[in-house]
Amino acid sequence: xxxxxxxxxxxxxxAFPFELTATDGAAxxxxxxxxxxxxxxxxxxPVGTAGTVKALTVDQVKQAGADIILGNTYxxxxxxxxxxxxxxGGLHRFMRWDKPILTDSGGFQVMSLSGISKxxxxxxxxxxxxxxxxxxxxxxxxxxxxxxxxxxxxVMQLDECVAWPAEEPRxxxxxxxxxxxxxxxxxxxxxxxxxxxxxxxxxxxxxxxRRESSERLIxxxxxxxxxxGLAVGEGHEGMIEVLEYAPAMxxxxxxxxxxxxxxxxxxxxxxxxxxxxxxxxxxxxxxRHGQAWTWDGALNLKNARFAEDDSPLDADSDCPASRDYxxxxxxxxxxxxxxxxxxxxxxHNIAFFQALTAAMRAAIAAGTFEAFRREFRARHLR
Numbered sequence: 052x053x054x055x056x057x058x059x060x061x062x063x064x065x066a067f068p069f070e071l072t073a074t075d076g077a078a079x080x081x082x083x084x085x086x087x088x089x090x091x092x093x094x095x096x097p098v099g100t101a102g103t104v105k106a107l108t109v110d111q112v113k114q115a116g117a118d119i120i121l122g123n124t125y126x127x128x129x130x131x132x133x134x135x136x137x138x139x140g141g142l143h144r145f146m147r148w149d150k151p152i153l154t155d156s157g158g159f160q161v162m163s164l165s166g167i168s169k170x171x172x173x174x175x176x177x178x179x180x181x182x183x184x185x186x187x188x189x190x191x192x193x194x195x196x197x198x199x200x201x202x203x204x205x206v207m208q209l210d211e212c213v214a215w216p217a218e219e220p221r222x223x224x225x226x227x228x229x230x231x232x233x234x235x236x237x238x239x240x241x242x243x244x245x246x247x248x249x250x251x252x253x254x255x256x257x258x259x260x261r262r263e264s265s266e267r268l269i270x271x272x273x274x275x276x277x278x279x280g281l282a283v284g285e286g287h288e289g290m291i292e293v294l295e296y297a298p299a300m301x302x303x304x305x306x307x308x309x310x311x312x313x314x315x316x317x318x319x320x321x322x323x324x325x326x327x328x329x330x331x332x333x334x335x336x337x338x339r340h341g342q343a344w345t346w347d348g349a350l351n352l353k354n355a356r357f358a359e360d361d362s363p364l365d366a367d368s369d370c371p372a373s374r375d376y377x378x379x380x381x382x383x384x385x386x387x388x389x390x391x392x393x394x395x396x397x398x399h400n401i402a403f404f405q406a407l408t409a410a411m412r413a414a415i416a417a418g419t420f421e422a423f424r425r426e427f428r429a430r431h432l433r
Contacts, residue, residue: 116405125160141202338397370402
């Protein structure tokens with residue numbers, strides 16, 4: 052992008068056009084246009100942690116309706132290493148996915164997975180959870196891994212995700228460091244025409260900190276903005292409290308991405324408050340543990356009540372896993388610890404999350420989102 056390209060208000064134009072096509076209250080639907088294809092919003096991004104959406108082929112993920120998936124810097128930098136992925140043609144070619152990929156910065160996994168991590172102004176240093184080897188991740192190195200080695204389409208700034216609950220001084224410290232790392236991430240990323248950089252709002256559950264975080268990020272200038280530091284233990288109600296104000300602090304003309312969320316009800320309530328993008332391991336993790344998400348809530352296929360239930364999970368679904376296999380068969384696979392049970396339930400759950408975002412897009416476009424939300428809440432908050 053020509054660094055001189057500016058909007059009328061002097062703000063840098065985004066690398067990827069984000070076109071809002073309809074709003075209904077605070078809920079929005081639109082399209083994020085990337086060189087590798089359009090991302091329809093609200094969008095749910097299946098998590099492909101180590102270059103795979105667990106238990107599924109990329110064709111199954113695509114068939115389920117996903118426009119974009121998420122890759123993980125921390126896992127890929129440790130194994131097979133980002134340099135090897137680069138030598139093998141980049142992450143898209145390596146895993147055979149030709150649509151957009153968003154990579155996270157690695158910061159969250161460093162805090163949650165590595166045995167020992169130490170945060171300084173310069174970097175986070177940590178021991179690998181695989182073999183104990185020592186590594187250092189700076190904002191600049193995170194950008195290099197994501198943008199130059201993995202070759203992702205949407206790159207996330209390195210941030211510090213403060214554990215919950217956090218006292219205000221600790222939350223402020225993490226927010227301020229994340230803002231400074233955001234500026235360093237932007238400087239390292241520069242201006243690119245075929246890749247976008249997102250900043251991450253932090254501030255735990257403190258409204259004034261999230262406001263300051265947003266102001267500092269907007270001053271740096273990003274192609275999109277994420278809401279970080281949620282889904283870390285504060286619970287549904289605690290998250291909703293923050294979402295009452297946090298999305299509106301971010302620019303309306305850029306995508307807003309709620310990181311690591313969540314259950315279907317979380318998605319619906321977040322969309323109602325102006326969020327556009329989500330990622331979560333829940334659909335595949337649930338699927339590997341015998342749980343199926345449906346329009347009527349979660350079903351535990353281990354339960355004996357499904358032993359002779361000949362009906363499919365969803366007769367109206369386009370997904371073969373949802374439509375073509377009986378609950379009795381899925382119950383049998385799960386109880387027998389057969390790998391196919393994990394595959395089919397993961398596929399069904401990914402397809403359900405895609406169907407949910409498609410239904411929200413349609414409801415917002417039709418101006419009926421509030422009715423959709425009311426009905427969904429009635430079935431999922433029992």
